[in-house]
Structure formats: structure tokens, C-alpha cells
Amino acid sequence: MSQFTRRDFIRRGATGAAGLSLLMNGKRVAAEPAAPMPKPASPNDRVNVGFIGFGIRGNILMENTRKTGQANLVEVCDCYQGHLERAKERTEGKIAVNFAQYQKLLDRKDIDAVVIATPDHWHKAIFLDAMAAGKDVYIEKPMTHKIADGHAMIEAARRAKRMVQVGSQWVSSAQNQKAKKMIAAGELGKVTKVVAAYNRNSSTGAWNYPIPPNLRNGVNFNWTEWLGPAPQRDYDPARVFRYRKYWDYSGGISTDLFVHLINSIHYIMGATMPSSVVSTGGILYRHDGREVPDTLDALFEYPEGFHVTMSSTFNSQSATGQGIQFLGTNGSLTLLLGKPFLHFAGESHAEGYHYSIDSWPVALQEQFMNEGDHRAEVVRKPPAPEELATEDSMDSTALHLAEFFDSVRTRKRTGEDAEVGHRSAAAGHMVNLSYVAGKKVIWDAGSGTALI
Numbered sequence: 001m002s003q004f005t006r007r008d009f010i011r012r013g014a015t016g017a018a019g020l021s022l023l024m025n026g027k028r029v030a031a032e033p034a035a036p037m038p039k040p041a042s043p044n045d046r047v048n049v050g051f052i053g054f055g056i057r058g059n060i061l062m063e064n065t066r067k068t069g070q071a072n073l074v075e076v077c078d079c080y081q082g083h084l085e086r087a088k089e090r091t092e093g094k095i096a097v098n099f100a101q102y103q104k105l106l107d108r109k110d111i112d113a114v115v116i117a118t119p120d121h122w123h124k125a126i127f128l129d130a131m132a133a134g135k136d137v138y139i140e141k142p143m144t145h146k147i148a149d150g151h152a153m154i155e156a157a158r159r160a161k162r163m164v165q166v167g168s169q170w171v172s173s174a175q176n177q178k179a180k181k182m183i184a185a186g187e188l189g190k191v192t193k194v195v196a197a198y199n200r201n202s203s204t205g206a207w208n209y210p211i212p213p214n215l216r217n218g219v220n221f222n223w224t225e226w227l228g229p230a231p232q233r234d235y236d237p238a239r240v241f242r243y244r245k246y247w248d249y250s251g252g253i254s255t256d257l258f259v260h261l262i263n264s265i266h267y268i269m270g271a272t273m274p275s276s277v278v279s280t281g282g283i284l285y286r287h288d289g290r291e292v293p294d295t296l297d298a299l300f301e302y303p304e305g306f307h308v309t310m311s312s313t314f315n316s317q318s319a320t321g322q323g324i325q326f327l328g329t330n331g332s333l334t335l336l337l338g339k340p341f342l343h344f345a346g347e348s349h350a351e352g353y354h355y356s357i358d359s360w361p362v363a364l365q366e367q368f369m370n371e372g373d374h375r376a377e378v379v380r381k382p383p384a385p386e387e388l389a390t391e392d393s394m395d396s397t398a399l400h401l402a403e404f405f406d407s408v409r410t411r412k413r414t415g416e417d418a419e420v421g422h423r424s425a426a427a428g429h430m431v432n433l434s435y436v437a438g439k440k441v442i443w444d445a446g447s448g449t450a451l452i
């Protein structure tokens, strides 16, 4: 850590949660150099982008696309007119709007790339249509709704030679990148355990998003198009705005929240897929008609020689309620979601022999203690814990999008391409398969399937 200069001391009270605990007294060290902000592209160099799905996330993605200075916002498609009106407001009326006919957007020759931010049950079909139309694609996480979707999507991207970025933006943060470097450099020793949590304790956190009071199917909303490839059923606005509560459209906690943690763990640890996953969960608090669990605990085994425990519960005040802790033989590193720092705590290596040799004859104890450094007892004291500041030049979503737009121009692979996105989502699906079956699920790398 010689590249850091010591700045000041901080005192940070912290409580443990879900098996995690933060350092208590830490030194703060100076900021990492920020990830570079790209220079705004010249008008001819800008990527022409269409947006399919302009709800909560599409709205954020459009703002961040604008911030990158790398793209022209051309057209937006959605099944709800209210969202299209909002897109017009955000672009001073400049963007073209398309009500529930995404194929028409894909047919436009002047659009280079599309951002797909629909609910998960539509991801595969729209992605395949975009590939067939020759578009590069930024697709939201989870890339898939089912493991098998990923195989078809990877194959289509390969055949069409299209660039893909999957939207787990946390990996584009300076924080994730610094953690990856530290672990690769061996600063934590051998990391055998990763503990991660994504807790939320609010109605919004439980996906009970408000339903717009003007929503009217057949007037300003198209239920048939929204439902698309999902099983047919009567119009239900709660399913539209709270779709994460139902298996037909989402994988709940695991594919909505865990997938962010899984993707970062894969990136930081240089891992690809867990060899097995076992999980348990239930509906312990939100008895509101949801099908997916509101509480989930999972244990992943990785062939690289580490285990991950991951959980989601309601307590959001705990210091590491949304974060990952990497536990190594020489130290631990804690990342809190969206925070511009890392906590590093060195490990002590203490050996105390009195306890284990007291049952020996005294003369033998003395002989042993006089050998080597057995009397030293504490071989290495832990260094003071440190808070390592990291600083992004832009929101990590903008950085993630900027990497995609660069890839569209240069044809250089993105960091989170279809294969990476597929694996993160597949690990999330394994959690759900295990939860439903009540059994450990094994990943069969040869066939790329989960065996129950």
C-alpha cells in the first residue's frame, strides 16, 4: 500500500450483521486515482441509442447515458404512456417515443445500440431480436430469467458479432477495481471465505412500488405486450409495477439483488461459476401475496478454493447490510455497496503454546519452549486497520455505460459481456433452484446446466 499517503484518523463505530463486522478504529488513506471520465465524443462519433423499457431503471440509464457524452438519445419504447411522457420531459421533447412496438425501434437503421431495461421475463426475446437486427446491446441484470436463456443469448451475440454489456455496474467502480488489484496482489493472503449481504427494510426495498393513479389498460398501457412471453393471465397492475414478487417475471432476491454481489465477487476473485449452491429461505415478514421469499440465505462453493455465504434480511442499519467482506489469511477487505472506500484489516498471526502443552511434564514443556521462537507467542501483530478511499469520476452506472459505448466504437469486448452476465445470473438461478427443491444444486460445467 505504498502508493497511499496517510491523511487522518477516523473513528467509525460499527455493528456486525449477518456475520459481518467492520473495523472500529481505522486510518484513512488518500484516494485512489479516479477512473478516467471519457472526453465527450464529437457529434459524428456518438453512438445512436434506443431504449426499450423506460421504468425505474430505464430512466436512470438515460440520464447516465447523457452524462457519458458518448451517445445520442434517439428513441424510447415502453408499454406505459406515462413513462414515454417522462422520457419526452427529460429530453426537452427531442426523443422519439414508441408505444409498445419495440421491433419498430429495432428496425431503424440509424440506431446503433439499444439499452434493454424491461422486466426479466422479456430479456431473452428482446435481446435475440436486437441481435437479429444487428444492434449492440446494453442489457440490464439479471441477463436471464432462466439458465437456458443464457446459452441462446451467448450464441446469438457470437454469431451476430455484436457487443454486449450486462448491467451490474458495481464492477465499474474504483472500489471494485481496487479490491480486485489488492486480492490479486496477495494483500489478503489466501481468501477462503467471502461473506455478502443485501438487506433492505422498507416497502420500496420489498418492491412494493407505487402504481401510477392514471394507469389504464387498453388506454395508456398495453398489458398484452407487457406480458409478452410470460404465461397468460388477466390484467393485474400489481404484477406490472411489483413484478419482482412473482416467479413468472423475476427470480426475486437472488436475481434482483444477489446477482450484483455475485457478479462483483466473480470479478474481484477472478472466479467464473460456483461448483455448488445450497440455499434456504422463506416469507418471514412480507405476507403480501408474494411468491418469492423475502428472506434468503445461500452458501456457494467455488472451485478456486473459497466459499461464499450470502444473505438478505430486513435490518438495513447494520454497517455491512449491503456489502461484501473478503476474508483472507492475512487480512480482510470490506466493500459497502456504493460507498467510495474499502476497509482493510490485517490479520494477526498468534501462536500461544501454553494451552496446548500444559498436559506435558514440566521439563518437556521447558525443552519445547526453549526451541526456536516458541516463547515469542505472538508471531505478528495486526497492522492498524485502514480505510482506503476510492473515488469515481462519475456514477458507476455512467462508467459502465461509457465502457459499452467505447466497445461499440472500438469493437473491444466489454468487461461484463454475455458470458460474464450469464454466469452471474446462472449462479443466482442456482440459489432459487436450491430454495425450491430444498436440495444442494451442482453446476455441471460440461453441459452448462445445474443438476438438482
Ligand SMILES: NC(=O)c1ccc[n+]([C@@H]2O[C@H](COP(=O)([O-])OP(=O)(O)OC[C@H]3O[C@@H](n4cnc5c(N)ncnc54)[C@H](O)[C@@H]3O)[C@@H](O)[C@H]2O)c1
Binding pocket: 052, 053, 054, 055, 056, 057, 058, 077, 078, 079, 080, 083, 100, 101, 102, 117, 118, 119, 120, 122, 140, 141, 142, 167, 168, 169, 225, 226, 227, 228, 240, 241, 256
Ligand atoms: N443495475 C441496477 O442497479 C438495476 C436497478 C434497477 C433495475 N434493474 C433492472 O432493470 C430492469 C427493469 O427494472 P425496473 O425497475 O426499471 O422495472 P420497471 O417496471 O420500473 O420498468 C420496466 C419497464 O419496461 C417496460 N416494458 C415491459 N415490457 C416491454 C416491452 N415489451 N417493450 C417495451 N417496454 C416494455 C414496462 O412498461 C416498464 O416501464 C430489470 O431487469 C431490473 O433487474 C437494474
